[in-house]
Structures are given as structure tokens and as C-alpha cells.
Amino acid sequence: GDSVTQMEGPVTLSEEAFLTINCTYTATGYPSLFWYVQYPGEGLQLLLKATKADDKGSNKGFEATYRKETTSFHLEKGSVQVSDSAVYFCALDPGSARQLTFGSGTQLTVLP
């Protein structure tokens, strides 16, 4: 079945550091890929998405590129802020059942 594997956390960075959170997936067909962010005590917010190979999703300085050859969708940000501290979830949608499969989540803490 479909699965998403995320880099294990927690990840602690200093403000303005470069962020990479790795995400790889296993799926049949051509899934859409997502990054969601969850701030403490809140639900999930869509951060960015990509629907086909080589697409780059971007939002709020975060980027991720859909790499079919490596089945990856790594999240990157050039300069993190304290306000980016949250849990980040990688997810895929196979496109047929509309169901999302989530990775385990990566806790990011950014220190001032």
C-alpha cells in the first residue's frame, strides 16, 4: 500500500538556519504530494503541494520539489524563524479515494 516516510525529529535549529526535512514515499500511479504544518493545539494547515513530477510547491519561504525518480518531496527553507516552530507532516493523495496518507510528522523547534 501507499506509505510516507519522514525524517525523524525532533529538529532544533537556530534562527536563520537552513532547514531540510526529508520525505520519501511509496505509491502506485501518480500521487499528489503535500506538506502540512500543525502549530501547537491546532489542526493542520496546508503549507504547499505538488500534483505532478518536477512540480515545485512553495509558500511562506518553504519549498518542495516532486521528484519521481527518487520518490521524494523534501521540504526546505533557506532561513527559518522562531515562528516556524511546529510539527510538519508530509502526505500523499493517490488521487482515487481522496484519502491522505500521512508521514509520522517532524517536530521543528527554532531557537532565537
Add this chain to the structure above:
Amino acid sequence: GAVVSQHPSWVICKSGTSVKIECRSLDFQATTMFWYRQFPKQSLMLMATSNEGSKATYEQGVEKDKFLINHASLTLSTLTVTSAHPEDSSFYICSAYRDRGLADTQYFGPGTRLTVL
């Protein structure tokens, strides 16, 4: 962007009572909504898929009689935890699927924290 609300945001109840959680899509119609459960520091576990006007589809291992789902309209789905017990304490999150072709995606509610004493 699309907005999904949940009510209540938190609830504390006694063991044996039932609790209803509402999920509403505020500015779009959603034929499909999803209910997830999240344990502390863990990922989301899909409980069921709620389809407007039909019975919900439950994931394996989720008790249908314990977690009653009703999708009565295109903007409202409810999850009722019947005869709640302490092990049902969790963070429940709903999402609503917005069908917009290539732009379709799920929009998540803010979650409901259930504590069963």
C-alpha cells in the same frame, strides 16, 4: 482560502456519556469529509470517510457503533463518541474535501480535544 470549523474546540466528559463533535465547511460544499484521530506526538490516523447522504466508510479497527458519523448536509458532518471511556481521550480532527479539479485538496478543521474522566 477555504475554512473548516469544528465545535467544540475542547470537551471534558464523564465516562459513559456521549459526545458530539461538529465539523462544518464554512464557504464551500463538501460531499466528502474525513475524521482523524491524533494521539500525542503522533501522526493522524484516519478513522472514517463521511459521504453526504450515505453511510460512512470506516477504517479497519474503528468501531462503527462507538464512533457514529452523520453527514447530513453538504456543509456539516458530525462525529458522536458513544459511551465514551478514558481511552477515547484524544485530539479529533476533521477535514473537508473541496473538489476543484487539479486544485482540489483537503481543508482541515482546528481539532477537538476530548478528555474523558
